[in-house]
Amino acid sequence: MSIVSFGNYPKINQDLVTAQQQNALKRYIERTAERERIANELQTKNSLEVDTPQRTAMRKTLINPRDGLAMERLIGESDLFPTSYLEAGLKASKPVCRIEIRDHIGRVLGHGTGFLVSPSLLLTNNHVLENVDAARFSLAQFNYEVDLNLMPRQVKSFRLEPDRFFITDLELDFTLVAVELNDADGTKLSEFGFLPLFTESGKALLGEYVSIIQHPSGAPKAVAIRENKINDVFDDFIHYTTDTMPGSSGSPVLNDEWVVLALHHSGVPDPNDSTKYIVNEGIRISSIMKYLAAQQQSLSADKRKLLENLIAGTSKQPAPTADSGPKPMLVEELSYEWYERSTGYQAKFLGDNYEVLLPQLRSDLEQDIAPLKAGGNVLNYTHFSIVMSKSRRLAYYTAVNIDGSQLINLNRDADKWYFDPRLDRKYQCGPELYENNDLDRGHLVRRLDPVWGEQAKEANEDTFHFTNCSPQHKNLNQKTWLDLENYILQNAGKYDLMVTVFTGPVFRSDDVLYRREFQIPAEFWKVVAIVKDNGELSATAYLQTQKNLIIDLEFAYGEYKTYQIPVLKIEDLTGLDFGDLRQHDPLERIEAVVGRIIESPEDIRL
Structure with a gap:
């Protein structure tokens, strides 16, 4: 021996x-x-x-x-x-x-x-x-x-x-x-x-x-x-x-x-x-x-x-096997130069006649918007933008432009996450929230959505900012969420599959308090805007809940649900104002509709 x-x-x-x-x-x-x-x-x-x-x-x-x-x-x-x-x-x-x-x-x-x-x-x-x-x-x-x-x-x-x-x-x-x-x-x-x-x-x-x-x-x-x-x-x-x-x-x-x-x-x-x-x-x-x-x-x-x-x-x-879920997290910070080319979300992305502005927060919530060090409150990344909450240290909302004709399927490499140097660190949740529990770092802007065109690699990297993630229980099944987005992409036949998506958590005062400093959102929403084949703008809204999953982070169980609900309902839940977008919601024209359970793409009403 x-x-x-x-x-x-x-x-x-x-x-x-x-x-x-x-x-x-x-x-x-x-x-x-x-x-x-x-x-x-x-x-x-x-x-x-x-x-x-x-x-x-x-x-x-x-x-x-x-x-x-x-x-x-x-x-x-x-x-x-x-x-x-x-x-x-x-x-x-x-x-x-x-x-x-x-x-x-x-x-x-x-x-x-x-x-x-x-x-x-x-x-x-x-x-x-x-x-x-x-x-x-x-x-x-x-x-x-x-x-x-x-x-x-x-x-x-x-x-x-x-x-x-x-x-x-x-x-x-x-x-x-x-x-x-x-x-x-x-x-x-x-x-x-x-x-x-x-x-x-x-x-x-x-x-x-x-x-x-x-x-x-x-x-x-x-x-x-x-x-x-x-x-x-x-x-x-x-x-x-x-x-x-x-x-x-x-x-x-x-x-x-x-x-x-x-x-x-x-x-x-x-x-x-x-x-x-x-x-x-x-x-x-x-x-x-x-x-x-x-x-x-x-x-x-x-x-x-x-x-x-x-x-x-x-x-x-x-x-750390090839299919073992969360990978060890690298935590870094990019230089200010990285963001110089980041123009962010474009309001006229769907066309000059279909301007979709960023939503506005209710007046009593404006004081909770996290300010940027250089002034302003909108964090611009490659093909998407984010507005942050000071008190929750999470995004109020994200807004992304998706060009389906130029999407590039880049691989996900090391699980490297970034703090954004343009925003004070005290307004960003980092590893201290996601360590040693069943909480995933859930992308709000889905990783591949902004990954298109000449800046695809930069967009892919940008999605790994802590500003773009929100705590989601590992058992929160994303399949319906992803099927929903894929279905909308496939049906956006006009303007070369151009889609605008807003996403964010629902902040409630009774959200679970975790580790004495983090409140865990129980629900997430999504508003999707497309131009249909007939030239009409369509805006649909969706809500997914993990409420039953996060009652006990160590011994969690329960089912998730995804609903299609009126845009107006998202505005009521979040304090956001989507302006004229609510007028293009097909559910707005159906009286007494509270929400529709989405179990397959066929349940979606455009």
Whole structure:
């Protein structure tokens, strides 16, 4: 049996490496009796029965409910995986890089492994990057791997920026350092994603198999898949065995959901044979996160912000497989220059004779409109606009122009969300609302609606602003909502499928108060304006409720309903005034109509 080694490091760090190994050996020897007890229990019991109830409960939350064999794998009764497991593993490997350790004149002293844990921060061992000087001259090399033809990929080298952020600890043997956001060729660091770190204990259990993505001895990237078995858990460390090739410290140790549970840092040497190792040791991520949280107040504002972005991504989430729902959230802010070409919603989009102005808020609500820093109150994006509420920190309404003849079906990449710098942050709900619960970041302007024409990519990116999302329960079925929009597009035969859509939440005083600061809307509305084949303007309104779903965010159940209702009813519910648009509502001409349940496109009345 060969053990993952401590890597290929400069001679000046050998004393640190030796000290880490001796400390690991001391822990191993002290726990001999306990480890034997655990081994005996695992012969007759499974991981869920042997580990503590608290850790077991946490481990279960990381299981994707769509993976029917996950529990069987956890208790050792199955080794079957969906093929998406391999795709998820490939995705998890992208943020892992080789660290090339250099001196001040550029000489290569050795290599280690590290991995991105936020949009701009990298985690590795203290004995890889011992201090600021070591980090300043070293490189993070991504794509140092081979392709399907076993040919080398093009390596992307990024400089480290320890002056921007650097925290290290000898006892926990970790270093967290900033990385430049673009390399010399203009490649963005964000292309490689990151592995989120969760604060909770219990991401892997005693007896569970784990995987390690690594640069073995500085060589191209490799992975030891499920050949590493956890045999002991300490307060700050875990021990695990392996049958893999020698590897490098600073590698992520991951469970079956590809969630990082430890930072690999040392082999435990065999006291009877100095050429061999007994087990491997990793530092628990929960211990590293606890240490980092304690450092926040001592940091400068800019460094604290970088650390807050890391900690903001530490909520429990399902496995990052190709179809596993919400993805880890990247939180960023675009420059003011990004918005210079954003003309926003166009009132005459449907034609010069069909001007549809933005709705106006009732006079008593005007004081609640969030002002822009540069004046005004309309946030213009590519092909859509938004007006925000100060008190609710959500959009009063969104307005989008859709040109069906130019729509481009762009893929959804990393789940990256933006705060809008044109609006004070206190008027925008961010990760603090959506973490660790069943609330989705529901797009108000549907992602693909404004994605048309020459600025399609910009429009796609613009839809991922926090100003454009509203909390929606994960069980709120969007199928009827989407079918409705698709049906209207297909029936808008004139003016090359030109459509204008207004969307927003219904704000009620009795909306559920969540986390003592957020009121969760129970209903959402939509008003759609098109020009029909006969040349007439048509304006239809729809209401969807999630009221039964959000009574209890942890144990929610109930059905959603979608209704077609008069535009006038939306005005009554929201305090918005759509002007002449209500006169073009087919339901206005039907007396005593309160609403029609929409269960299929055939139920829609244009």
